[in-house]
Amino acid sequence: MAVSSGTGLDPVVAMALVGALGVGSQWLAWRMRLPAIVLMLAAGLLAGPGLGVLNPSAQFGDLLKPMVAIAVAIILFEGGMVLNLHSLSDAAKGVRRLVIVGAPLGWLASASVLHFVAGLGWASSAVFGGIMIVTGPTVIAPLLRQARLQKRPAALLQWEAIVNDPVGALAAVLAFEVIVVLNAATSAGHAVQQLAIGIGLATILGVAGGWGIAKSFRQGWVPEYMKIPVLFVALIGVFALSDFMLHESGLLAVTIMGLWIANSDLPSYVELRRFKEHATVLLVSGVFILLSANMSRETLAALDWRALLFVLAVIFIARPLPVLAALAFTNVPWRERLLVAMTGPRGVVLVAVAGLFGERLAELGIEDGARIAPLAFALVLATVVLHGFTLTPVARALGLTAGTTPGVLILGGSKFSVALAQGLEKLGLQVLLADPNHAHLRNAREAGVPVYYGDILSEAAEDRLDIVAYDTLICATDNDAYNTLVATDLAPEFGRANVFQLRRVRETSSRHALPVTLGGKPIGADETFFELNARMSEGWDFRATTLSDAFNAEAWRAEHPEAVPVAVLGKGGGLRLLGPEDSLRDAAGAQVLSFAPRRQSAEAPS
Structure with a gap:
């Protein structure tokens, strides 16, 4: 040459x-x-x-x-x-x-x-x-x-x-x-x-x-x-x-x-x-x-x-x-x-x-x-x-696209997971809820949320699931070890920045603390499976709000002091999940999905 x-x-x-x-x-x-x-x-x-x-x-x-x-x-x-x-x-x-x-x-x-x-x-x-x-x-x-x-x-x-x-x-x-x-x-x-x-x-x-x-x-x-x-x-x-x-x-x-x-x-x-x-x-x-x-x-x-x-x-x-x-x-x-x-x-x-x-x-x-x-x-x-x-x-x-919006794969079929899936669907996102326990998926099926029954790490899931259609993974089962295993194993597939996990029950104990290389990122207020589902029993739910120039992030926070922002869908369709250290930014036209007491209104003032 x-x-x-x-x-x-x-x-x-x-x-x-x-x-x-x-x-x-x-x-x-x-x-x-x-x-x-x-x-x-x-x-x-x-x-x-x-x-x-x-x-x-x-x-x-x-x-x-x-x-x-x-x-x-x-x-x-x-x-x-x-x-x-x-x-x-x-x-x-x-x-x-x-x-x-x-x-x-x-x-x-x-x-x-x-x-x-x-x-x-x-x-x-x-x-x-x-x-x-x-x-x-x-x-x-x-x-x-x-x-x-x-x-x-x-x-x-x-x-x-x-x-x-x-x-x-x-x-x-x-x-x-x-x-x-x-x-x-x-x-x-x-x-x-x-x-x-x-x-x-x-x-x-x-x-x-x-x-x-x-x-x-x-x-x-x-x-x-x-x-x-x-x-x-x-x-x-x-x-x-x-x-x-x-x-x-x-x-x-x-x-x-x-x-x-x-x-x-x-x-x-x-x-x-x-x-x-x-x-x-x-x-x-x-x-x-x-x-x-x-x-x-x-x-x-x-x-x-x-x-x-x-x-x-x-x-x-x-x-x-x-x-x-x-x-x-x-x-x-x-x-x-x-x-x-x-x-x-x-x-x-x-x-x-x-x-x-x-x-x-x-x-x-x-x-x-x-x-x-x-x-x-x-x-x-x-x-x-x-x-x-x-x-x-x-x-x-040719009509061969699975959708133009980012998809979210949620692991676990609890009331919290079903409510989160419904909230994300309200934003127009493609959602799939997976659980290895068939009984856990009953609420999701009754709510009309797409489900997958089986182990997400199995070869059957690899063959039957269209993983390419999903950009984000949320591990939210009642088994902390299983959440950590799935989040760690699938992090290279989704990208570590797009893999989230509920806080483990014993995470605060130094005896049970895991290296940062294991598991996913925290989501919402960084609460455990049992704390989140307890809030569901107290009447908490997911609400969507659209920000505008008149109703910005600061106004939203003043209107909803107890609400926990979980996700933001930008005007261009980009999804960003929020953790406890992430702040809500001003973005006219963006939709905010929050976890809040049911008595609060999530609608922007006219």
Whole structure:
């Protein structure tokens, strides 16, 4: 790959800059509610070919390629750890068709577009076409949350992205292995022999590494605090050993290793999954910044009209046709088929893997391999921006949105929870009340509040509940330990700022105090389950009031001195739950939901 002009920036400073740009871009994207990949691309291009501050090839020298290779190996291992075959067997028929039928057709369609439209040779097209199967699980999730799709189309898109992540990686790795063997072999028989040896060796090492990790973790041969370091070292060891024994076989080995561990039913799988998620955020950010900064202005200028036609052909041909063919003769309605077919954002995994394979192909003498990286950048940028701005209006036009207002998931079926749910519904919010005790839901059903009977942490809830439709979680059962467990477990899903919990009965005792990392935020006056339901028996209830310029927060407080503000729904539809330390702010048009004695009026004076 071409590089930008040289700089004298110290390698340590350059590494710090890569980390700051990558993680900083992701944080800024979270704050601005923008696709992170767009900001990372802008940051890398600005620091590299734009200002010339960052030149990875000059600053890291011979270490750049092994750094990127190890990072991509860990990313592919993470992709393998996502694919649990038990989950796939339980998935809907449409998802299985998208993987079993759609993935091979997508590989063929993408490779054809790369060859006939972008002008790449069949070798580069086969490798790049394989990784183009991946639709970007890290990009799909925030788009689905923003668009608020109905459960089935959201599940189709999300499961396709998750399952096709390792499938696309395997396709690209296998295609690359074939190209390497064909370029090194002296005859057809020698090529078949080398390919069989390569795939066999990588499979043996990957399975051995996965089996060894699973066996040692299950038997307790590794203490808990060392499991993540041991996993990391074993991963790097399998990659290095496989590459040492047979060049370019390491990526396939670590992908198979991840697949084996994902299907080993390890008790420590949650901790391992968190490791891979955290590692992937860091590595994907770093690789993306390094690859974008390492591009030259000449390489970017080489993106001509054929690159534009390639992007358009992928969006309107290579993506829709395989999806429509895969979903044909299924029970998926045509509107949902059309939405899934026209939604295919690619993510940073595609850029990272494609960039590495492009360089390796160029080293093998396949010159058009150098064109893979800029084409990957163009495809990712175009699809993320396009779907980021069009998914919501397209879904709304097709009638496939679950609602435009933020949803609230309440755990517990007490009188207080039912009254809170009714109050939130009066604000126009989507509410679901869940409880593992069927009898506790009787009042909610009689009041017409939507309910879910079952454990919110169960696999059944994961399959049946449309979690994407809910932004906020309130844990309000009579079991403090269960509230803490659910709030802690689902905090990464909802975001810790959006998870709330009633105060525990013994929370004030130092003997029973929990670390701040456990449980959710306090809500309302920070009272216990029994205190709140006692107030319900005394005649307290939830009331909604609309603020205005004439009736502001101060006037509301003077009118309702005993009321406890619980939630504020802004004029634009944004929901903010209040805790004991949160103050009510002036906001004309905002609706305040408060918990107050029934004798008080909550209507603003005329």
